[in-house]
Amino acid sequence: MIANLLRSVIKGFNVKKRIHIERSNERCLPQPSLLSNYYIYKIYGTYFAIWLLILVNMYSQRLRRVICGLFFKKREKRRVLHLYNETLRRRVGYYRFMKKKVQKLVRQRRLQDNLNVLVVLRLRFPRAFRFLHLLPGARRKCLICKEVEPLCRSRFEQCRNELCHFSYCPECWEDSGNKCLACATLDADTSSGLDSSDEDDD
Incomplete structure (x- = not known):
């Protein structure tokens, strides 16, 4: 009897409850809307x-x-x-x-003129390797101003001497009197050397 009494008293404290609470901030969130094309065009x-x-x-x-x-x-x-x-x-x-x-x-x-393989092929075999002028590395440079030969309508002048391969742009060629400075210097030195030798012989 006493056991039943204690069991009934303790049974009142043995309570099981489940609490389920849901919270949402949906009311606090702004209502999204599609951005109009006006603002997109304005940004871009x-x-x-x-x-x-x-x-x-x-x-x-x-x-x-x-x-x-x-x-x-x-x-x-x-x-x-x-x-x-x-x-x-x-x-x-x-x-x-x-x-x-x-x-x-x-x-x-x-x-010396720094000639690469492409320029040498173009100068020695102009007919066979004529297409090489399309490449930047196969174009000649002016001896004076170092201007690169243009791709189209090239007016670069080359020395008439077969042993000389120097090229000149139209402006530098005109300033030099339509003659190669390298060949003119060699000719002047040669003539001065011959004159001095003639004077020594006399």
Whole structure:
């Protein structure tokens, strides 16, 4: 009897409960909607404008000279004349420097033209390897200014001497008097050597 009494008292404390609570923040979330095409075009248009400004930046910088030339015409004319004369002066000075350098190398027997296999094949067999001029490595360079021969409408002049393979651009060829500086230097040295030997014999 006492056992049943204790069992009934303790049974009241033996309680099992399950609590199931669900919480959601759905009310706090914004309601998403599809972005309109206007904003998409606006974003990509901004990126396109930035890239376009980067590409045309050098051309837009030139507009400053045009704008200044509209307001200060005399100053613009003086600036153009100064640049023209300065360019001519530098060109003449550079040509004189390169001419003396070429003459010095010729007298020292150190004047060489770095010809690769493609250029040699093109010069020795012009008909068979004519297509090599399409390759940048097979094009000739000017002896004076080191300008590379253009791909189309090449007006490079080559020395008439069969033993000489130096080439000149039209501007340098005209400045040199339509003659090869290497051959002219050799001829001048040879003639001066012959004259000196004749004087010694006399």
